[in-house]
Amino acid sequence: AQSVTQLGSHVSVSEGALVLLRCNYSSSVPPYLFWYVQYPNQGLQLLLKYTSAATLVKGINGFEAEFKKSETSFHLTKPSAHMSDAAEYFCAVSPYYGNNRLAFGKGNQVVVIP
């Protein structure tokens, strides 16, 4: 089964500093990849998705992610953190072939320090 690994459950970043959240997938065939964000007391919303059209994907709120097949990675970045970026972030994977099952990583809780 497809799976994703997100390291470091809590990530602290200073306001204005780079945000980097790592996601590695396990699959012999590159899957479909997504990043979701969850603000307190809310459901998940899509940040961005890998569509195979381009390896660098731009999402909402200034986030972007780069797909690297050789590293089986899809890391999320934002050049300059804002206080409003404090949230939980999840990487998700869905198989390229077969069913539409969607599996999530354990998430990163991002804290932005003023």
Added chain:
Amino acid sequence: DVKVTQSSRYLVKRTGEKVFLECVQDMDHENMFWYRQDPGLGLRLIYFSYDVKMKEKGDIPEGYSVSREKKERFSLILESASTNQTSMYLCASRGQGGVHTEAFFGQGTRLTVV
């Protein structure tokens, strides 16, 4: 605007009760999912359904069952609630077609079993 609606935001139930969590989507999606979210464990898939009356077990199906009698509605059933089922439950729906079909989430139901 696409919508996934969960019937309750908060529920408190007693041990041994039969509990129904309801989810409705208005996007005519084939696939619907139930996840459980716990701190440090991310989202874990309980069950998903790829068509009316069709279902597959996820990673943690024990103690749960599901029902999908109509395309727009997917119910999660706790046959006999236990305290270890206290958690946040998230419903999602997703269309067919792989790469362009992200999942849409409801607001979540926070269930407490006492």
